[in-house]
Structures are given as C-alpha cells and as structure tokens.
Amino acid sequence: MATAARKAPAKSKAKSDTKLSSALSAPAPLDFDKSQELDAYRGMLLIRRFEEKAGQLYGMGFIGGFCHLYIGQEAVVTGLEMSLKDGDQMITAYRDHGHMLAMDMSPRGVMAELTGRRGGYSKGKGGSMHMFSKEKNFYGGHGIVGAQVSLGTGLAFANRYRENDNVCLTFFGDGAANQGQVYESFNMAALWKLPVIYVIENNRYAMGTAVSRASAETDFSHRGLSFKIPGIQVDGMDVRAVKAAGDMAVEWCRSGQGPMILEMQTYRYRGHSMSDPAKYRSKDEVQKMRSEHDPIEQVKARLIEKNWASEDELKAIDKEVRDIVADAADFAQTDPEPDASELWTDIVH
Amino acid sequence: MTRRTMIEAIRDAIDVSMDRDEKVVVFGEDVGFFGGVFRCTEGLQKKYGTHRCFDTPISETGIVGVAIGMGAYGLRPVAEIQFADYVYPGYDQIVSEAARLRHRSAGDFTAPLVIRMPCGGGIFGGQTHSQSPEALFTHVAGLKTVIPSNPYDAKGLLISAIEDDDPIIFLEPKRLYNGPFNGHHDQPVVPWSKHDLGETPDGHYTVPIGKAAVRREGSALTVLAYGTMVHVALTAAEETGIDAEVIDLRTLVPLDVETIVASVSKTGRCVVVHEATRTSGFGAELAAQVQERCFYHLEAPVLRVTGWDTPYPHAQEWNYFPGPDRVGRALKQAMEG
Ligand SMILES: Cc1ncc(C[n+]2csc(CCOP(=O)(O)OP(=O)(O)O)c2C)c(N)n1
Ligand SMILES: [Mg+2]
Numbered sequence: 218m219a220t221a222a223r224k225a226p227a228k229s230k231a232k233s234d235t236k237l238s239s240a241l242s243a244p245a246p247l248d249f250d251k252s253q254e255l256d257a258y259r260g261m262l263l264i265r266r267f268e269e270k271a272g273q274l275y276g277m278g279f280i281g282g283f284c285h286l287y288i289g290q291e292a293v294v295t296g297l298e299m300s301l302k303d304g305d306q307m308i309t310a311y312r313d314h315g316h317m318l319a320m321d322m323s324p325r326g327v328m329a330e331l332t333g334r335r336g337g338y339s340k341g342k343g344g345s346m347h348m349f350s351k352e353k354n355f356y357g358g359h360g361i362v363g364a365q366v367s368l369g370t371g372l373a374f375a376n377r378y379r380e381n382d383n384v385c386l387t388f389f390g391d392g393a394a395n396q397g398q399v400y401e402s403f404n405m406a407a408l409w410k411l412p413v414i415y416v417i418e419n420n421r422y423a424m425g426t427a428v429s430r431a432s433a434e435t436d437f438s439h440r441g442l443s444f445k446i447p448g449i450q451v452d453g454m455d456v457r458a459v460k461a462a463g464d465m466a467v468e469w470c471r472s473g474q475g476p477m478i479l480e481m482q483t484y485r486y487r488g489h490s491m492s493d494p495a496k497y498r499s500k501d502e503v504q505k506m507r508s509e510h511d512p513i514e515q516v517k518a519r520l521i522e523k524n525w526a527s528e529d530e531l532k533a534i535d536k537e538v539r540d541i542v543a544d545a546a547d548f549a550q551t552d553p554e555p556d557a558s559e560l561w562t563d564i565v566h
Numbered sequence: 567m568t569r570r571t572m573i574e575a576i577r578d579a580i581d582v583s584m585d586r587d588e589k590v591v592v593f594g595e596d597v598g599f600f601g602g603v604f605r606c607t608e609g610l611q612k613k614y615g616t617h618r619c620f621d622t623p624i625s626e627t628g629i630v631g632v633a634i635g636m637g638a639y640g641l642r643p644v645a646e647i648q649f650a651d652y653v654y655p656g657y658d659q660i661v662s663e664a665a666r667l668r669h670r671s672a673g674d675f676t677a678p679l680v681i682r683m684p685c686g687g688g689i690f691g692g693q694t695h696s697q698s699p700e701a702l703f704t705h706v707a708g709l710k711t712v713i714p715s716n717p718y719d720a721k722g723l724l725i726s727a728i729e730d731d732d733p734i735i736f737l738e739p740k741r742l743y744n745g746p747f748n749g750h751h752d753q754p755v756v757p758w759s760k761h762d763l764g765e766t767p768d769g770h771y772t773v774p775i776g777k778a779a780v781r782r783e784g785s786a787l788t789v790l791a792y793g794t795m796v797h798v799a800l801t802a803a804e805e806t807g808i809d810a811e812v813i814d815l816r817t818l819v820p821l822d823v824e825t826i827v828a829s830v831s832k833t834g835r836c837v838v839v840h841e842a843t844r845t846s847g848f849g850a851e852l853a854a855q856v857q858e859r860c861f862y863h864l865e866a867p868v869l870r871v872t873g874w875d876t877p878y879p880h881a882q883e884w885n886y887f888p889g890p891d892r893v894g895r896a897l898k899q900a901m902e903g
Contacts, residue, residue, distance in 0.1 A: 343693075361652065396626075564875075
C-alpha cells in the first residue's frame with residue numbers, strides 16, 4: 218500500500234453544487250512510470266494466478282460451496298489501491314479475493330479460508346465470501362448483495378467522526394446497484410458529506426441477468442444524481458484510467474466534499490460462481506474481451522514496447538507470482554481443518 | 567403419472583397454474599430468461615411470455631412489495647426469493663403489509679401471493695446459503711408457512727398455495743431438490759426417480775394446506791419433522807430399530823394439531839426435529855403444543871434435535887447438521903427417559 222504521512226484532519230467545507238455531477242468527466246488515463254507499470258503488472262498477475270489456482274482447487278474438491286472468481290476485473294482493485302494511503306478502508310461483496318490480495322493480505326490466509334482450514338483468515342468460519350483483516354483495513358467479504366454498501370457508508374462516518382482524512386472504498390456490482398439500501402446510503406452519505414467512494418464494478422451481468430434486463434438507468438455513474446453525488450464512468454480494464462479516477466475521487470473525499478461514484482466498466486471472464494452454466498452470453502463475447510481488452514496484456518504490451526521489461530523479466534515475475542500461489546495452495550491443502558470446538562467460539566452468548 | 571424431481575414437480579405446478587389461470591404471474595431474480603438458479607422456472611418465459619414470467623432486479627423489498635400490490639388488484643403473484651437467506655430485505659413487506667392486509671382492510675383486500683424460497687443446508691453453502699428461517703414466518707400472525715419434503719407434495723401443495731387467497735411462505739429444502747437426502751452425506755444420493763414420492767400425477771391436483779402426513783407408522787414414539795429432516799428421521803428410526811411414528815408436518819401454519827395429538831396420545835413419547843437453530847425455533851412451539859395437549863399421555867420429556875445456536879458454518883457443516891446419528895441418540899434417550 219502506498220504510504221503517505223497523515224494529513225491534518227479535514228473539516229467539511231464543501232457546499233452543495235447541483236451542476237457538479239454532470240460537469241465532472243473522467244480524467245485521462247495517467248502516464249505510469251516504469252515502477253508503476255511493474256507494480257500494476259505484478260499485482261494483477263498475482264490476482265489472476267491466485268484465482269486460476271482457486272478454480273483448480275475447486276474443481277479438485279478442495280473448496281466447497283460458493284466461490285466467485287475475479288478474473289478479468291483485476292485492474293479495478295489494483296488501480297484503486299494505488300490511490301490509497303495508510304488507514305484507508307475497503308469493503309466489498311463476495312467476489313473478494315482480488316480485493317484482499319490488493320490490500321496485501323496473505324495469499325496463504327485467503328486460500329486456506331477457501332478450503333476451510335485453521336490458517337484461513339476466518340479460521341474456516343467464513344469461506345470464500347466472508348473474510349476480514351483489521352490489520353489490513355479490509356472489512357469483508359459480504360455474501361448478501363448490497364449489504365456492504367451501508368456498512369461502507371458507516372465506516373466513512375467513523376472516519377469523519379474520528380477526524381482523520383481516510384476514505385472508505387465501498388465496492389458493489391451492477392446488480393447490487395438495484396438494492397434499496399444503496400439509495401438510503403447514498404442519501405446519508407451526501408447529506409452528511411461522508412468520505413466514501415462508491416465503486417460500482419459494472420461487469421455487465423448479475424449472475425445470468427444482463428444489465429439491460431434489470432436496470433432502467435444503465436449509466437451507473439448517474440445513480441447518485443438525485444442525491445447530488447458526482448459520478449464518472451471509467452474504463453475499468455485500463456489500470457491507468459482506474460488510478461486516475463481513484464486519485465480524483467480520493468482527493469475529493471479527503472478534502473471533505475462528500476461521496477463520489479466511480480462506475481468501473483469491466484468484465485468477468487469466468488462464470489458468476491463455479492457452478493455457472495454460462496448460457497446467458499456467447500463465447501465470442503467473452504473471447505473478444507479477453508483478446509482485445511485484457512487488463513494484464515495491456516500493461517505487458519506497454520512494458521515491452523517501452524523496453525521497460527524484457528520477455529524474460531516478465532517471465533521471472535510470472536514465476537515469482539506462481540511460486541507464491543503454489544505455496545498458498547500447498548498450505549491451504551495441508552493446514553489442518555479447524556477443531557469441531559471452533560463451532561462454538563466467536564459466538565455471541 | 568410421471569417420475570419427477572422436486573424441481574420438475576415445482577416447475578410443473580407453476581406451469582399447470584399459469585395454464586389454468588392467466589392471473590398467475592411468476593417473477594424473481596434470474597427467474598425469466600435464465601429459468602431460475604435451480605431451474606424451477608425453466609421454459610416458462612418461453613411458453614407464457616415475458617409479461618407473465620420475468621426477471622426482477624436484485625431488490626427483495628421491491629419484489630415482495632410489488633407482489634402484494636399485484637395481489638391486491640386480483641393477480642396471483644408467485645415470487646421467487648433466490649435463497650431463503652436473501653429474504654430479509656423483503657421481510658418488512660411480508661410482516662407489515664402482506665400478513666396484515668386482510669385484517670386491517672376488514673377483508674376488503676387480501677394478499678394472495680406465494681413467496682417461494684429454497685431453504686436449508688447440506689450443500690456447503692455456509693452462512694448465507696443454508697438457513698432455515700421458518701420460525702421467522704410462523705411467528706407472524708397472518709402468514710401460512712408450507713414446507714414439502716418430496717415431489718408429490720411439492721406439486722400439490724404449491725398448486726394449493728397459488729390458489730389460496732392469503733400470503734404463503736413456500737419453503738423448498740434445496741437439499742431435497744434432486745433426491746431424498748437422509749443425512750448420510752458420505753453415501754451416494756438416491757434420485758427421486760427411485761423413490762415412490764417422486765411419482766407425481768400429471769395435470770392439476772392439490773395437497774391440502776394444513777394437513778400432515780404419517781410417513782412411517784409406529785407405536786414406540788412420535789417424531790415430528792418437516793422438510794429434509796423427515797428423511798433423516800426415517801433413517802434414524804430404521805438404524806436404531808425403534809418403532810417410531812414419523813410425521814411429516816408439510817404445513818407449519820396452520821398446524822395439523824389433530825394428527826400430532828392422535829399420534830403422541832398413542833405413543834406417549836415425542837421427539838421434535840429441525841435443521842434450524844434451537845432457541846425460539848419452531849420445535850419450541852411443537853413441544854409446547856404437545857405438552858399442553860398430551861401431558862397426561864407423556865411418559866418422557868419431549869426432546870428437540872436441532873441445528874446449534876450458531877451461524878451455519880462453512881468448514882463444519884456435518885458437525886452442525888442434525889444427521890441420523892444425532893436424531894438416533896435422541897430417539898434412544900426418549901425411550902429411556
Ligand atoms: C440479498 C441478496 N439477493 C440475492 C443474492 C444472490 N446473488 C448473489 S450474487 C448475485 C448477483 C450480483 O451481481 P452483481 O452485483 O452485478 O455482482 P457480480 O456478481 O457481477 O460481481 C445474486 C443475485 C444475494 N446473495 N443476496
Ligand atoms: Mg455484475
């Protein structure tokens with residue numbers, strides 16, 4: 218995580234500006250320097266390889282129940298994390314493995330939670346959808362669609378209350394954007410000028426339902442208009458565009474101007490969960506996104522074009538990432554299952 | 567007659583009802599185009615059109631609320647909540663509106679809706695895909711709560727529910743969709759095609775709401791169960807060799823008190839079984855009913871076998887699920903006690 222000195226607490230100084238939402242436009246993608254490109258490449262690759270491995274372990278029966286992979290969407294969380302500083306929070310739904318890796322949580326701990334082992338972040342009590350880390354400011358991991366949006370708003374309230382200038386990144390999907398509590402949260406966040414960035418990961422589908430079949434307004438950046446929350450649409454497949462939008466939103470929130478909406482236009486390559494029959498979209502559609510917009514390939518092409526890394530150097534990064542993932546997978550298969558008595562710990566009495 | 571899985575039986579019940587009555591409309595998340603995550607509405611949009619079988623946004627409050635409005639003006643909405651674990655945003659509409667509309671309008675309006683939802687564990691679903699929230703509904707005056715344990719009942723009860731003028735919570739134990747699960751998770755699943763109750767009549771028939779079924783006659787003790795636990799209880803009876811009478815409640819509210827009282831008066835012992843958590847579970851109501859009505863026939867305390875009072879676990883499913891061993895131990899204890 219980018220470390221920056223804590224600034225003095227921001228006081229709310231914004232006045233409401235009704236024209237703002239329509240006046241805002243997405244900033245141009247940033248020019249990354251070499252180390253930023255390499256960081257983004259490595260970060261996204263770690264998520265990709267981790268998810269591929271999780272998919273394999275699921276297929277082999279090591280992971281039970283539900284497991285939602287983030288493959289295709291890596292640029293969103295990777296780019297946004299690059300805009301954060303110490304103390305900023307993240308909260309998301311059940312497609313959460315990428316977010317945890319981006320927040321520097323240990324691949325071992327995440328993978329072992331998927332397999333329901335002792336060393337998992339929730340000691341096997343949460344599974345793929347429910348993991349947390351106080352240390353890394355990751356507030357979960359939530360299986361109920363839309364629920365985390367209100368929680369994220371409350372985290373932002375706590376930031377304001379504590380008079381720090383941290384922001385809470387609250388992620389949710391295009392499908393979740395239709396839950397009523399999202400709009401209750403928007404109103405509160407705008408009313409109270411809370412430092413929350415609502416990141417709508419529009420991957421075009423909610424399970425088998427395409428956006429156009431469930432949403433009257435398909436421009437999600439407009440979803441906050443009636444609350445005067447500014448929003449922008451961002452190419453969520455381009456990590457530089459994501460980082461540019463992240464910088465803008467973080468600055469907006471830290472300076473006390475209230476919430477902002479970032480609609481990240483992205484795509485998931487795999488099924489909704491591991492048991493998705495994928496009958497709702499064509500193979501061609503998926504293939505086209507993969508071959509023309511892949512977030513990792515984009516960075517890779519730039520690195521090579523600018524002579525910032527050779528094929529061999531990139532292979533070395535891939536090897537390093539694969540080793541990390543292999544180690545996590547080994548751990549997740551060999552770490553013992555929790556003792557039955559764990560059923561009765563962390564219980565409210 | 568056709569052998570059907572519980573999924574096919576449910577789909578057929580909806581199909582038969584849509585065919586007979588054009589006021590029946592069917593909707594929910596992924597229900598139309600996709601046919602439902604468990605395929606319970608597959609093909610219905612093709613057959614009846616998008617105006618009668620359609621997708622909703624992920625908006626459970628709205629799904630339940632609009633269903634109540636539709637029903638008040640004469641439609642017969644059949645709404646699906648994708649998993650029972652997702653009903654809570656719609657709970658306010660169920661409790662504050664659906665359950666009370668008849669009473670507070672002095673009978674002018676009713677809420678003739680069915681809210682279908684897959685419930686229960688046994689599929690490694692963890693805490694957000696395994697819950698058994700029946701007691702949250704049985705506790706609310708003004709709702710009927712139905713929970714079938716097999717394809718024959720599922721079809722007949724669902725048709726009854728759709729034709730009923732009042733709000734019905736229709737719980738579908740998802741672990742039973744494809745076969746009668748007896749709790750032995752390490753044994754192969756028996757498909758419904760090999761089970762008598764997979765045999766379902768074609769076309770229209772009903773199973774009455776409010777009538778229990780005796781699944782196994784016996785004289786030593788009475789087991790009160792519903793949903794998946796009916797099959798677990800039958801297996802526990804076989805494995806312990808205790809001559810248990812196993813009653814499948816089928817409807818929790820209204821409860822078939824008569825069948826329960828007749829059985830417990832005969833056997834003098836009673837074990838109540840459910841998957842849901844214990845405290846304030848529906849088993850508490852059953853135990854109270856038995857105590858009030860059969861006290862002088864009882865030769866032992868009424869026992870409960872339930873899920874533990876913890877969230878439904880991810881890694882410890884089979885330590886949580888009240889399988890045949892746990893039920894069997896309770897049967898023995900009730901015989902000794
Ligand atoms: C309250 C609630 N309703 C329904 C579901 C079932 N469900 C899980 S994920 C999902 C789709 C959500 O889609 P989206 O918000 O676009 O996120 P994505 O899966 O695309 O990341 C649905 C309907 C749920 N978990 N919670
Ligand atoms: Mg989506």
